[in-house]
Amino acid sequence: LAKTTQPISMDSYEGQEVNITCSHNNIATNDYITWYQQFPSQGPRFIIQGYKTKVTNEVASLFIPADRKSSTLSLPRVSLSDTAVYYCLVGPLSGGNNDMRFGAGTRLTVKP
Amino acid sequence: EAQVTQNPRYLITVTGKKLTVTCSQNMNHEYMSWYRQDPGLGLRQIYYSMNVEVTDKGDVPEGYKVSRKEKRNFPLILESPSPNQTSLYFCASSFFGTSNEQFFGPGTRLTVL
Numbered sequence: 001l002a003k004t005t006q007p008i009s010m011d012s013y014e015g016q017e018v019n020i021t022c023s024h025n026n027i028a029t030n031d032y033i034t035w036y037q038q039f040p041s042q043g044p045r046f047i048i049q050g051y052k053t054k055v056t057n058e059v060a061s062l063f064i065p066a067d068r069k070s071s072t073l074s075l076p077r078v079s080l081s082d083t084a085v086y087y088c089l090v091g092p093l094s095g096g097n098n099d100m101r102f103g104a105g106t107r108l109t110v111k112p
Numbered sequence: 113e114a115q116v117t118q119n120p121r122y123l124i125t126v127t128g129k130k131l132t133v134t135c136s137q138n139m140n141h142e143y144m145s146w147y148r149q150d151p152g153l154g155l156r157q158i159y160y161s162m163n164v165e166v167t168d169k170g171d172v173p174e175g176y177k178v179s180r181k182e183k184r185n186f187p188l189i190l191e192s193p194s195p196n197q198t199s200l201y202f203c204a205s206s207f208f209g210t211s212n213e214q215f216f217g218p219g220t221r222l223t224v225l
Contacts (some may be wrong), residue, residue: 034212043116043202043216044155087155093209100212101171102147102155 002027002090009107018075020106022088025069033064033071034100036087044087044102048073075108083110114139116217118203124223125193133188133220135203141215142208144186145170146178148199149219155202161186162208193224 005023012018024033032051036044048055050062050071061074075082085107091100116137125131137144145160147170157170161180175197177189186205190197203217 032212036214041200041219041221043204043219044214045216046213049212089212091212093212101157104154 002031004088004090004103006086006088006103006106008104009109011109011111012078013111014079015077018078018082018108018110020073020075020086020088020108021070022073023070024088024090027068027090028092030092031068031090032093033062033068034089034091035060035062035073036089036102038085038087038105047086078108078110080110080112082108084108114215116203116205116215118201118217118220120220121218122221124225126225127194128192131190131193131222133190133201133203133222135186135188135217136184137186137203137205137215138184139205139215140183141205142183143214144180144203144205145214146176146186146188147202147204148172148197149202150199158188158201193222195224198222198224 002024034049035047037047038044048060048062052064055062063072085105087102087105089100119134142163146158147155149155156172158176159178161167164183167178201220204214206214
């Protein structure tokens with residue numbers, strides 16, 4: 001199982017771009033990188049998934065360098081409602097989701 | 113609406129009284145799993161199922177049972193609950209082999225006295 005390392009917490013202000021970096025040095029060739037968001041007392045919500053280079057959707061962008069040993073979740077122009085815990089997970093598609101583990105995540109606090 | 117439902121949402125019970133938390137999904141997902149979330153320990157997987165009649169232990173299976181008789185349902189059974197099973201429980205489902213996008217239920221907050 002690929003282990004991930006993220007900052008425990010981050011603070012930002014409304015309107016700023018937030019970048020959360022995840023380290024996964026032992027990522028395997030067939031592993032994908034997936035990010036989730038979780039609000040208090042709610043289940044995690046899928047944000048974005050990628051394998052290499054850059055992926056963008058309506059919520060966020062995911063940047064993955066060529067060596068794939070890290071990834072960066074970018075949230076453009078955050079608002080107070082983006083205050084949540086963000087999890088980075090690494091694992092293959094073929095193993096279902098049993099090969100991935102939720103770590104402690106990064107607690108993002110957006111201030112006015 | 114595509115969703116994962118759990119019942120009950122809140123439950124207070126006493127030690128030793130068997131209980132079942134139901135989980136149902138309407139997305140025809142093959143994969144379903146149960147997690148518990150405790151302060152400081154994050155989300156930990158209890159059991160998972162890759163398809164009907166196929167279940168396996170996750171990281172913290174002790175004290176729990178599951179069954180997968182139908183594709184849409186994946187109940188979590190606590191035969192003899194104990195206070196250390198007081199937690200927030202989440203059920204999740206996803207397609208198998210094509211995406212790591214899991215859909216989570218709203219959670220069940222269980223208190224065992």
